[in-house]
Amino acid sequence: MPAIKKGGGAAATRGRTTIADGVVEKIAGMAARDVVGVHAMGSGLSRTLGAVRDRVPGGGGGKAGVTRGVKAEVGEVQTALDLEIVVDYGVSIADVAGAVRENVIAAVERMTGLEVVEVNIAVSDVKLPDEEEDEPESRLQ
Numbered sequence: 001m002p003a004i005k006k007g008g009g010a011a012a013t014r015g016r017t018t019i020a021d022g023v024v025e026k027i028a029g030m031a032a033r034d035v036v037g038v039h040a041m042g043s044g045l046s047r048t049l050g051a052v053r054d055r056v057p058g059g060g061g062g063k064a065g066v067t068r069g070v071k072a073e074v075g076e077v078q079t080a081l082d083l084e085i086v087v088d089y090g091v092s093i094a095d096v097a098g099a100v101r102e103n104v105i106a107a108v109e110r111m112t113g114l115e116v117v118e119v120n121i122a123v124s125d126v127k128l129p130d131e132e133e134d135e136p137e138s139r140l141q
Contacts, residue, residue: 019112024072028081028119031107032070035099037091039127041069042084079114086125097121 032038069084081104087096105116 019074019114021072021074022067024074024079024081024108024112024114025067025070027108027111028072028083028104029066029068029070031103032083032085032100035096035103037088037096038085038100039088040086042086043069043124074114077115078117079108079112080118080120081108081116082120082122084122084124086127087123089126089128093123097123 029041032041071082073080083100083104085096085100087093100121101119104119108114108116
């Protein structure tokens with residue numbers, strides 16, 4: 001009886017894997033938040049709108065909260081990221097930005113296999129020690 005030939009090549013070459021922009025944005029958002037000195041992600045307006053959205057049932061706050069301040073462009077083998085962060089007062093912005101960049105690159109490349117070609121970081125604010133949070137008081141109970 002002749003041998004039955006199974007599919008050719010390694011399993012890894014039999015098909016394509018695509019990764020959505022939102023997946024990379026979530027990974028990058030979590031990695032950036034892990035860095036000491038990062039107070040929040042996104043601009044003041046996006047955080048305020050996000051806080052309101054988080055409080056409204058069905059408002060979609062879950063995904064938006066993690067990806068707030070993160071924008072990814074994902075190709076077949078590479079990705080580029082733009083992050084907007086708020087830092088704590090007193091930290092070295094250059095050191096925090098460098099640590100965010102390193103952490104994001106390591107997490108995205110490890111989890112997705114994509115090459116991170118750039119991580120652009122915009123510091124939109126500094127959180128002062130005596131400053132109130134931007135989140136508005138909820139009218140909902």
